[in-house]
Amino acid sequence: xxxxxxxxxxxxxxxxxxxxxxxxxxxxxxxxxxxxxxxxxxxxxxxxxxxxxxxxxxxxxxxxxxxxxxxxxxxxxxxxxxxxxxxxxxxxxxxxxxxxxxxxxxxxxxxx
Amino acid sequence: xxxxxxxxxxxxxxxxxxxxxxxxxxxxxxxxxxxxxxxxxxxxxxxxxxxxxxxxxxxxxxxxxxxxxxxxxxxxxxxxxxxxxxxxxxxxxxxxxxxxxxxxxxxxxxx
Numbered sequence: 001x002x003x004x005x006x007x008x009x010x011x012x013x014x015x016x017x018x019x020x021x022x023x024x025x026x027x028x029x030x031x032x033x034x035x036x037x038x039x040x041x042x043x044x045x046x047x048x049x050x051x052x053x054x055x056x057x058x059x060x061x062x063x064x065x066x067x068x069x070x071x072x073x074x075x076x077x078x079x080x081x082x083x084x085x086x087x088x089x090x091x092x093x094x095x096x097x098x099x100x101x102x103x104x105x106x107x108x109x110x111x112x
Numbered sequence: 113x114x115x116x117x118x119x120x121x122x123x124x125x126x127x128x129x130x131x132x133x134x135x136x137x138x139x140x141x142x143x144x145x146x147x148x149x150x151x152x153x154x155x156x157x158x159x160x161x162x163x164x165x166x167x168x169x170x171x172x173x174x175x176x177x178x179x180x181x182x183x184x185x186x187x188x189x190x191x192x193x194x195x196x197x198x199x200x201x202x203x204x205x206x207x208x209x210x211x212x213x214x215x216x217x218x219x220x221x222x223x
Contacts, residue, residue, distance in 0.1 A: 004155070033209065040120070042200050042213030043156065056209040090155050099144055099204075101211070103155035 002027070004104035006091050012110045013081050021076040021107045025093030029102065031055075032074040034066060035090040037106070043090055049074055050096060081111045115139050118201055118214025127223050131188040135201035135214045138182065142203040142212070145177050147186045150198045150216065159199075160186065191221045 005024040013019050025032050031050045035043035045058035049068035063079045072093075078085055088108050092101040118135045125131055133147075143164055148156035160175040162168045168175045174187040184203075188195055198216040 031209075033211075035211075040215070042116070042118070042202075042215050043211075044213070045210035048209045058210060092155075099146075099161060100158060103148075103157070105153070105155045 004029075004091055004093050004102050006089075006104040006107050008107060009105070010108045010110075012112060015081055015083060015111055017081050018077065018079045019081060019109060021078075021089050021091075021109070023074045023076070023091030023093075023104060025072050025074070025091075026102045029093035029095050030072050031094050031096050032068060032072065033092045033094075033101070034074070034076045035092065035103075036060070037088040037090055039087070046076070078109075083111050085109065086111045115212045116201060116203060116214045119217055120215045122218040122220060124220045124222060125191055127191060127193060127221055129191050129221070131186075131191050131195070131219060131221075133186040133188075133199050133201075133217050133219070135184050135203075136182055137184075137203060137212075139203075139205070139212070140179075140182065141205045143206045144204045145175070145184050146202040146204075146211070147173075147175055148200040148202060148213075150200060152197075156200055191219075193221045193223050196220045 033048040034046040037043040047057040068074045088106040090106045091104045146161040147159045150156045165179045172189045176185045200216045201214040202211040
């Protein structure tokens with residue numbers, strides 16, 4: 001069982017650019033959440049997807065958008081990158097109704 | 113005020129010591145309480161979760177929740193160097209889809 005797989009592992013982008021991060025959930029999981037973890041901080045909830053719909057959103061601007069595909073995989077898109085968007089982006093999956101979230105190892109995004 | 117407060121440490125203990133990690137919170141609607149362990153360059157790994165108040169034990173780990181004080185704890189007995197990691201508390205309301213995390217406490221167990 002591969003667990004939650006995220007790609008790429010590292011990424012460097014220039015301020016103002018756009019970025020797409022990808023996540024494949026753990027086998028059997030149908031719900032995907034995205035979190036942003038700044039250096040020295042705990043993860044902050046961005047949004048959650050279930051049945052290809054955004055189910056809940058955290059306090060993040062519209063520059064952050066996402067998508068879930070029929071195979072439950074998900075993408076996180078960030079437009080007009082700011083220096084402050086530099087962080088570890090974590091994907092977490094679970095089976096709906098189960099509280100056991102499994103996290104991926106994350107994508108380290110650096111905006112220069 | 114943050115919804116979840118956690119002392120970031122760092123905390124260094126000798127091998128075999130008992131470790132106590134704590135979080136406080138302000139939202140009385142939180143019902144689910146979790147502890148995650150995060151190794152460097154890895155994602156968080158779920159260690160323990162409890163619902164509402166009470167204690168839960170799993171091997172060397174014990175989680176305690178005191179909802180009257182809005183205070184949760186994780187105890188690690190007979191700590192090992194492999195326990196060296198950042199420990200994150202997380203909590204959520206019933207029916208909610210998001211977790212609120214503490215800042216994390218960095219623990220080092222010295223052989």
